[in-house]
Amino acid sequence: MLGRLEYPGATYTHQGWWTERNWHQFVLLNDELDEVEGVVVDGIPETHIIDLTDLRNPKWTGTFKSTDHRAVDHNLYITDGVMFQSNYGAGVWVTDVRSISKYPDGSRVKHIAFFDVHPEDDVSNP
Numbered sequence: 001m002l003g004r005l006e007y008p009g010a011t012y013t014h015q016g017w018w019t020e021r022n023w024h025q026f027v028l029l030n031d032e033l034d035e036v037e038g039v040v041v042d043g044i045p046e047t048h049i050i051d052l053t054d055l056r057n058p059k060w061t062g063t064f065k066s067t068d069h070r071a072v073d074h075n076l077y078i079t080d081g082v083m084f085q086s087n088y089g090a091g092v093w094v095t096d097v098r099s100i101s102k103y104p105d106g107s108r109v110k111h112i113a114f115f116d117v118h119p120e121d122d123v124s125n126p
Contacts, residue, residue: 007048007060009039016050017078019100025053026100028083030066030073045073045087049106062105067093067114082112091116 016029027050034040045066051059071090076083081098091114099108
């Protein structure tokens with residue numbers, strides 16, 4: 001049995017990670033080309049939330065902005081409800097994603113911190 005999912009603005013799903021290690025309901029993913037191809041108009045990376053409770057019928061439930069800087073999102077990793085996401089040109093952003101199980105639209109996701117070892121290459125904010 002094969003499930004298929006298209007989500008708003010889908011171009012190239014690069015990588016994803018489960019929100020919880022032992023409960024595989026939600027996966028977060030990045031679309032590495034959506035900022036480059038103008039799908040994300042403001043150029044600020046979006047992270048997509050996918051409910052995989054039913055593998056035959058996956059559901060896109062929402063998005064959240066992974067940074068507040070223009071960039072291209074790359075890889076993400078989640079441990080203990082905290083997402084670490086690398087971005088081309090905007091460093092690594094640390095985000096609390098524990099709320100997704102209760103608010104799968106992404107409305108309660110919160111930035112915790114970020115670090116950028118080479119801020120000189122950042123794209124300026126719109």
